[in-house]
Amino acid sequence: MRSGTLIAGRYRLAEPIGAGGMGMVWRATDERDGRQVALKQALSEGRTGRVLRREAAIAAKLDHPNIVTFLGEVQDGDEWWLVMEYVPSSSLGTLIHAEGAMAPGRVARLGVQIADALAAVHAEGVVHRDVKPSNVLVDTDDVVKLTDFGISRALSTETTWTHTGLVGGTPAFLAPEVANGEEPTAASDVFSLGATLFTAVEGRQPFGDAENPLALLRRVATAPIPLADDAGPLAPVLAQLMQRDPAARPDASTARGLLQDVVDGRDTGPARWKPWALVAVAVLAAAVTVPILWPGRPALGAGDQRTADPCALIDIAALGRFGATELEEAYSGFPRCDVIVRGAGGSYVDFRVELKPLRGAPSGRARQVGPITVVDARDRSDLCERLVVLPDDVGVLVTADHDDGPVPSDLCLMADTSADHVATLAGQAELPRRNAPFPARSLARTDACRLVPEEALAKVPGVDPATHRPGFGNWSCTWRSATRNTIVTLYFDRGNNSFNEQRDGRFASVGGFATYTEPGGAGDDAGCDVRIVDHTYSLPTGKTKAETVMIAVTGGGETAERHCAVATDLTKALVPVLAARR
Structure with missing residues (x-):
């Protein structure tokens, strides 16, 4: 296809402006009224053509100022084209690549618009399934348009497919449950929204980069959810959007309100950012779900010990500075999570986090990280241990244990950095919960x-x-x-x-x-x-x-x-x- 080609006797192609999930996108001129439009072409006949028409059916249901407007569909010979609003803009992905990390306030303003668009999408019974920076268009006034519904589906659809034969969506921005093979839901879109905003405010993807998409998919499925370091008041909101448990995430409408709070400068601390905690109330034998706002600061500590997740306390991205990392969730007992860190010169470190009851005051040099105490438990040339003391008589033992090869000089830095991360988490709320209950046989x-x-x-x-x-x-x-x-x-x-x-x-x-x-x-x-x-x-x-x-x-x-x-x-x-x- 070349510039100047007339499509369906009406639309003159000008230049390619991008590629969507299932086809090329061109800027074109409608020769009937002279306006600029965007035309999306199926990459090939057969299934992509059918998906393009399905996208047309979905897009026709959506009418929102932050969603690219669908104008119609046309057939030119054997080819199908979608006709859409042309938005002079750059994708959020392009802006991040050009500018690096963005200010939290700006990211929150963009996020309000994306969340509002998703709320409208979900209200129509549609799951987008591919929310990511390259599918968010941003004009010069920072007005957002959500685009590319190529792999979206109606909630009533029984089956879906992708051109890869694996899972729909982009691995770096998938929700963990989708990476584990579960069907995407509206809650999955909310996680992807959080991952998109995380990337914008941090200037990096939450689960890092990997040349092998399957390796990245595994990391998304199993690795602890990272915290945003530079997000300021936006950080607690991102933490909730990216909860591992889909049921713990706010819906898109609630997410919009939380992001607006950041824009308006209202408190987004732990007591403010759990307003959607749900209490099931039985009324006349019917289950009624009532949203409540928990007053005051949330309880700190391990909480229910059998659902506390030690793996969620590990910042895999931070450990990556010390070498190649491999998460081992089932390396030892249930209260423990390990990461193998392979460093320079063939060094091999077993880094682990273990939850344990405390009996008596721990000994060692202590320091405070907010309301949480961190104790230097053991310092040796080949092993460093730090004990994070929780207020409910539970300790989180953080250990960097040299196992093979040359002893890294930064072993204790690994333990200190990770212990501070655990203490920061523990000072905000109860420890994170496991993603799923243990199997019945366990x-x-x-x-x-x-x-x-x-x-x-x-x-x-x-x-x-x-x-x-x-x-x-x-x-x-x-x-x-x-x-x-x-x-x-x-x-x-x-x-x-x-x-x-x-x-x-x-x-x-x-x-x-x-x-x-x-x-x-x-x-x-x-x-x-x-x-x-x-x-x-x-x-x-x-x-x-x-x-x-x-x-x-x-x-x-x-x-x-x-x-x-x-x-x-x-x-x-x-x-x-x-x-x-x-």
Whole structure:
């Protein structure tokens, strides 16, 4: 197609001005009235032509000052064209590339208009599915027009497709649930709005760049949601638009109000930016959803321990300055999240965040980050630990642990930077929630203190089954003997589905469960661990993982093998309980 071509006997092509999700866009002149229009051409016949006509049907429903106006559709031979309002403008993506990070106030003003447009789109029962900077047109007066409904769909549509055969939308701006393969919703558009505004105010995409789109898709699906560093009063609003849980995000109309508050200079702190928290009220046996505004400052702390998400406390982008990062959500126990950091010279650092109950005041040099205390727990050349103390007697242990290769000189900087990030989050609201509940089969739904039959624990000399100390989320439990220096600990673990006797200890099959027994130490350090493989499962990435129950018996005065005998007896008593869960 060339400039000067007459389309459908009416529209004279002038120049290409862009490419939409499904076709080229040209500036053209309507020779009937002389006005400038934008013409969108399907890239090929067949499915893209059908999608173009579907876009026409969707666009015809929308009439809003911040949405590019649809003027009609025409056929020229075998080709279909959409006729749209021509907007002399630049895309927001072009502006970010040219100007870099924008001022929070300006971004909020643009955001108000995009949110208003999305509210109108959603009111018509349509999901845009590809909100991103390049689909936001901005004129010289900063008036916004949302464009490109090429992969949009009506909520009543049963099936969708994309030309990639993967997911619709641009990976860098997808909502996590969409990256995980779920169907896009209006809440997904709100996340993409937040990611678009994040990019504008920070001058970078929230999940970074990746040459491999599948790698970026995985990062969006699994990585913690980053916080905006330079957004000022816009930051708490972006945090809510980009909540991992779709149900926790405001709708587009509420998002518009929050962004307008930033424009008007009204408070957007934690007490202000959760006005859409919902309370279900039963009235005459009907569920009625009532929006309420929580008064005062929200409670700080871990909140419900089983839904607190340690991975959401990690700033992957900040760790990227120390090397290549790989998030490992199921590297160890349920209260923990790991990131492998591979740095210069082949250095290998296991960075982790772990939630744990606090008993007594922690020792070490302390500093304040807002209302939260950060304690320097351990400083070694190969390990740095920082403890973030929450007000509900929970600690967040941030550890940078050198594992292999040369020891990086900035190991403690990694721990300090990350601990400050955790403290900043913890000083604003309760810890973030997990994206989804644990599967029904998961040990995470089990109370470790109630798992071992009491009669089996009572056979351990000096142990009272009713006297125990639960760990975070009740995912571990400890019993101490009152007559001997013996400690029994049961905890749940996760890891790769790969076990061998050389590394994990002696293999035995007990009641159909694979077990591995590993004695170790002597004297006061004597102990024995028994690992029971409960079940295996697959992650969205394709990796196979295993959940295991660990029984550890330790303490002086007994040999490691004597401790193994106690652990083995407890294992035999425990296996029927595990079998009943299957």
